[in-house]
Amino acid sequence: MAFNGTYELESQENFEPFMKSFGIPDDVIEKVKDIKRVTKIEQNGDHFVISVTTGDSVLRNEFTIGQESEMNSVTGQKNKTTVNLVDGKLVVDMNGIDSVTEISGDLLINVMTLNDIVYKSVSQRVA
Template sequence: MAFLNKTYKFVSQENFDAFLKASGVPADKIEKTLSYTPDQKIVKDGDTYNYIVSGALGTKEIKFKSGVEFDDKLGTEQTPVKSTIVVDGNTVIQTAKGSTGVATFKREYNGDDLVVTVTLDNWDGSAKRYYKAA
C-alpha cells in the first residue's frame, strides 16, 4: 500500500458531468461541482484509516475502518449517505447508499497515478477522475 500518506492532486476527468446529472445534482450546481478538484490522501493508524480531501471548499476528513458502514455526506451538496469503504491492496472501493441510489467510487492506485472510477446503480455509464502523486 505505497499510496498511504501520499497526496494525490487532481489532473482531469471524463464524463463526471453525466454522473452528476444521473445522481440528481441540480443543473445550477453541476458547474460548481465540476470545478471542485480536491487533493486526496489516505493515512492509516492501526486498523483505522483517515481519508483526507482538501480543496477550495475546505478540508474534509473521514475516519473509517475497512468494511464498516458509517454515516457520510457526499459532494458539494453534502447529501447524506451510508458509506462503506473497503481497502484491498492498492484498490479502495467506497459504496455510498443514498436517496438517489448506490454510487461506487473505485480508487485504483498504480505508482504515482490514481484513477477514480465512479458508477451509479441506476445509470448505464461511468465517470473517471485522474490524479497524480504530488
C-alpha cells in the same frame, strides 16, 4: 498498498453527467468542474482519513477497512457503509454508488458508477 499522500486532480471523465444524475444544477456543476481539487489520504494500517478539498469546501471521511462507518457522500448525505480492500483497491457501495479507488505509481485513480454513468478521476501525487 500504501495510500498515504496528497494528490491533485489531473483529469476527470463524465463529471457533468455524473453530477447531473444527483440533480445538481448546471450552474453549480459549471462553477465547480474546473476548481482545483486536492485529496489527502492518511492511512494507519486499516484505518483511513480521507479529506477532499474543492475550493473552500472539504469532504472528510474516516473509516476502518471492514467496519461499518458513517460517511459523507458527494452530495453531502451521510450514509452507513463498509469500505473493503479488494486486490489492493478500496471498494465501497455508498447509497447505490459503486466506488473503486486504487494507486498506480504516483496516480490515485477513482472510478464511481451510478446506474450506467461511470465517472473517473485521476489525481497525481504532489506530496
